[in-house]
């Protein structure tokens with residue numbers, strides 16, 4: 217019997233799940249409220265495939281989970297698209313972890329934590345591969361002086377994948393797949409679960425600042441029926457899952473800048489993460505530089521199951537002329553992480569921001585922050601509605617694989633009963 221699955225949200229998680237479901241012979245409807253697939257957080261992040269280093273302060277379960285996601289990233293995506301991928305073209309240069317003067321850990325303590333993570337890699341993943349290449353170690357155990365910032369630093373193996381390039385590959389694979397139907401511009405309002413499957417109520421998208429799990433405009437919604445549903449709707453996911461017991465999430469809006477090569481001397485930039493605490497990243501791509509700086513760019517931070525109307529309004533008001541752009545540029549230039557812009561460069565800088573969703577109620581500027589914890593349930597289940605609790609780009613392919621396997625087990629179990 218052919219299964220039918222509705223997937224809500226066409227980011228890295230939903231698109232990977234759609235392809236994996238299609239490989240099982242299922243019919244998939246992939247819905248997204250945006251006019252273009254993969255235009256949410258998956259398009260606006262730096263695409264770092266975390267090896268666990270930024271989680272140096274996290275617990276062992278979190279570190280294992282993050283490392284496992286990174287080491288599965290290439291394998292799962294290649295299974296999903298059905299061919300080997302050109303990782304050397306997709307992934308940029310390795311990161312340098314530049315230790316800030318007011319870092320939560322001094323460089324020596326950070327080096328010790330990285331050494332422990334390297335021991336974990338050797339013990340649990342001998343012969344590991346990462347983004348298509350062998351991964352003998354996570355970091356170089358020598359502290360270097362970063363010439364641009366004058367700060368102590370550790371060179372690590374982490375890399376960022378160019379999100380737009382990965383997007384193009386995945387969407388092309390989806391287009392080739394006759395059993396996947398993509399409905400963009402459709403906002404899902406609710407998913408009901410009954411004895412015959414699920415009913416997904418959706419409506420034409422009108423504006424970006426409405427509640428997802430709110431009332432639909434009278435008479436405007438359509439209902440799609442499927443055997444089961446997978447929720448991959450990022451900042452709207454917990455609200456759509458409609459679990460009254462669900463714990464609130466930490467929701468932050470992070471602004472990041474994309475500086476095209478015409479606006480900055482990219483040769484004077486280096487891919488780096490400023491650690492450990494609420495700082496930011498600079499990612500050099502071959503056509504641009506991506507730069508984030510949390511102290512200025514953390515526009516909203518609140519707890520809830522979805523961003524509040526006030527938070528959405530605040531975020532909706534930012535554009536490339538927002539003062540955050542100047543604050544981020546000034547801070548990163550003062551540190552030495554960015555060279556000054558070329559004359560006229562400011563006008564070319566654009567904002568690439570998005571919501572960060574995480575568990576825990578304390579932010580990353582505290583050593584006891586739970587924000588990076590990733591060892592809760594990997595899947596929330598409400599009848600035939602499954603909702604992966606995955607809050608990273610790095611771990612999304614693995615989460616998609618697990619969610620599709622869980623859906624298969626659930627439906628097979630029901631068929632056998």
Ligand SMILES: Cc1cc2nc3c(=O)[nH]c(=O)nc-3n(C[C@H](O)[C@H](O)[C@H](O)COP(=O)(O)OP(=O)(O)OC[C@H]3O[C@@H](n4cnc5c(N)ncnc54)[C@H](O)[C@@H]3O)c2cc1C
Nearest residue numbers: 225227228229249256257258261264404570607608609610
């Ligand atoms: C600035 C920034 C930097 C980041 N950097 C990194 C990083 O370097 N490494 C890392 O591992 N992670 C990073 N992250 C996190 C990472 O981007 C996300 O974990 C990941 O992209 C989430 O993928 P997703 O498919 O779940 O969500 P998304 O890509 O956001 O996709 C969800 C989709 O659901 C759709 N949707 C939502 N509600 C509805 C609805 N009601 N009806 C229909 N469609 C709906 C949206 O339109 C969207 O397309 C970053 C995030 C941000 C914002």
